[in-house]
Amino acid sequence: MREIRFDSFGGPEVLTLHTDAPQPVAGPGEVLVEVAYVGLNPLDYKIRDGSSGRSKDLVLPAGTGREMAGVVLSAGPDLDEAELEARGVAPGTRVFGMRAGADQRGTAAEVIAIAADDLAPIPDEVTAEELPRWAGLALVGLTAIAVVRDSARIAEGETVLVHGGAGGVGQLLIPMALEAGAAQVWATGRAANAERIRELGATPIAYDDADWRAEIDEATGGRGVDVVLDTHYFTTFVPSLDHLAPGGRIVTLPTLADTSPATERGIEVHVPQLVPGRDRLDHLVQGLRSGAYPLEASTVLPLGEIARAHRLLAEGHTRGKLVLDAHA
Ligand SMILES: NC(=O)c1ccc[n+]([C@@H]2O[C@H](COP(=O)([O-])OP(=O)(O)OC[C@H]3O[C@@H](n4cnc5c(N)ncnc54)[C@H](OP(=O)(O)O)[C@@H]3O)[C@@H](O)[C@H]2O)c1
Structure with a gap:
């Protein structure tokens, strides 16, 4: 073979x-x-x-x-x-x-x-x-569940910024954050992916066309968002810390990410730990089947x-x- x-x-x-x-x-x-x-x-x-x-x-x-x-x-x-x-x-x-x-x-x-x-x-x-x-589906799906449910614990009415909204994990984070009750989700991506991000239910921010930090400031009246879900990390992690609302939290994806810039500032930070299991796979089946997770x-x-x-x-x-x- x-x-x-x-x-x-x-x-x-x-x-x-x-x-x-x-x-x-x-x-x-x-x-x-x-x-x-x-x-x-x-x-x-x-x-x-x-x-x-x-x-x-x-x-x-x-x-x-x-x-x-x-x-x-x-x-x-x-x-x-x-x-x-x-x-x-x-x-x-x-x-x-x-x-x-x-x-x-x-x-x-x-x-x-x-x-x-x-x-x-x-x-x-x-x-x-x-x-x-x-x-x-399985790896990004189990990751997105771990991010939204276990790490970020997104609650009804919270505001969320996803970095990399059109990527593998990002395409599931947007609908799952909305399903968890997020009042509004913004997502960064290249301008070429803005329409896709909008279809997923988020407000796109084209990072290659505009300064995402200025856009988030303007959209939130300078308050920042409650939760940042950072699938990119390299150029997004440290600047995101300045755009979190008081008590806000950040989840960053790469397993070897240096999270000390957040902990040094007393900001709640998580790197998700994927949890396997048939109950979570079955949840993903329902989401893909119903169209909720496109x-x-x-x-x-x-x-x-x-x-x-x-x-x-x-x-x-x-x-x-x-x-x-x-x-x-
Ligand atoms: N901790 C864990 O258990 C776990 C599990 C799964 C994945 N991960 C990690 O999570 C990361 C993302 O995984 P993935 O599968 O979603 O990757 P992916 O499918 O390659 O997506 C990455 C996305 O990042 C976006 N991006 C690139 N540069 C950007 C920037 N400057 N600002 C904002 N977005 C940018 C890209 O969108 P554009 O094309 O629009 O730029 C792309 O869609 C990887 O590092 C992966 O190893 C960790």
């Missing part, structure tokens, strides 16, 4: 498409899944170049990708098919999900072994054309274009999700 692997940390060129990789074997608690699409995330290029905290314990050669959508082929040795059926992930079912916690194996392959607990079924009415966004997969590339995909991720201007077609 085909599988992407890399055997040293480095640039996108270390990623190699193997065409004769052995099919994996499902271990205890696992199922084999034929992958249709692979969801990619900035975490993938950070693991590959060695800059992620996760690179430290990674055994090389390693795979890439943490999430996917596909069809369950078979159950592992200890799994009762009746129980899998009850959980909606029996052989023959279309599923999506992401590798949890310590599981360092990739998902960019034609067939993977993955814990049954890390999967949820894709509703029957979802068409084949819609599958790419399901492949990219996450888009803007770019679908063949598996063999993995290096180009990693380059695009590193450029940091992905709109919605970047996905690989495992069979193209």
Whole structure:
């Protein structure tokens, strides 16, 4: 089968498409899944170049990708098919999900072994054309839930500023913040993404066209916002601290972000901790199904274009999700 692997940390060129990789074997608690699409995330290029905290314990050669959508082929040795059926992930079912916690194996392959607990079924009415966004749903979705519910704890009537509103996580943060009761959400992004941000329910602020700090000051009468959800961090984190209302809080996404500028000023700051679990995956299913979470997969590339995909991720201007077609 085909599988992407890399055997040293480095640039996108270390990623190699193997065409004769052995099919994996499902271990205890696992199922084999034929992958249709692979969801990619900035975490993938950070693991590959060695800059992620996760690179430290990674055994090389390693795979890439943490999430996917596909069809369950078979159950592992200890799994009762009746129980899998009850959980909606029996052989023959279309599923999506992401590798949890310590599981360092990739998902960019034609067939993977993955814990049954890390999967949820894709509703029957979802068409084949819609599958790419399901492949990219789990990681950004579980992250957005952790940001809004666990870290920011957005309450009714609060004002929110999202940095990077058209990105993978940003496209879910906007509707989830509104669902949590936010009175108004502003979101930064390039002018080219303003319409998309508006469709998601936020007021766009084109950071390449205007000074977002002046725009927030004017919009809030100088008070600032109650909550900043900062998916970008580099140029946005420190300036955002001056645009928080008294008692305001900030959540920033990169795991290795230096949050000390906030703590030194006594400002509540969080880096979200992703919580896996079927209840949260099922919540995402409802949101995508109902249209409440209109996450888009803007770019679908063949598996063999993995290096180009990693380059695009590193450029940091992905709109919605970047996905690989495992069979193209
Ligand atoms: N802590 C965790 O568990 C966790 C989980 C998931 C992700 N993350 C991290 O969160 C970050 C975002 O992830 P993602 O999947 O949403 O990435 P993404 O899909 O690549 O989106 C990044 C977005 O940032 C925007 N952006 C770039 N420069 C900007 C600027 N100067 N000001 C405002 N926005 C800007 C881009 O929008 P434009 O094209 O409009 O500029 C792009 O849409 C990454 O660093 C990722 O590693 C952390």
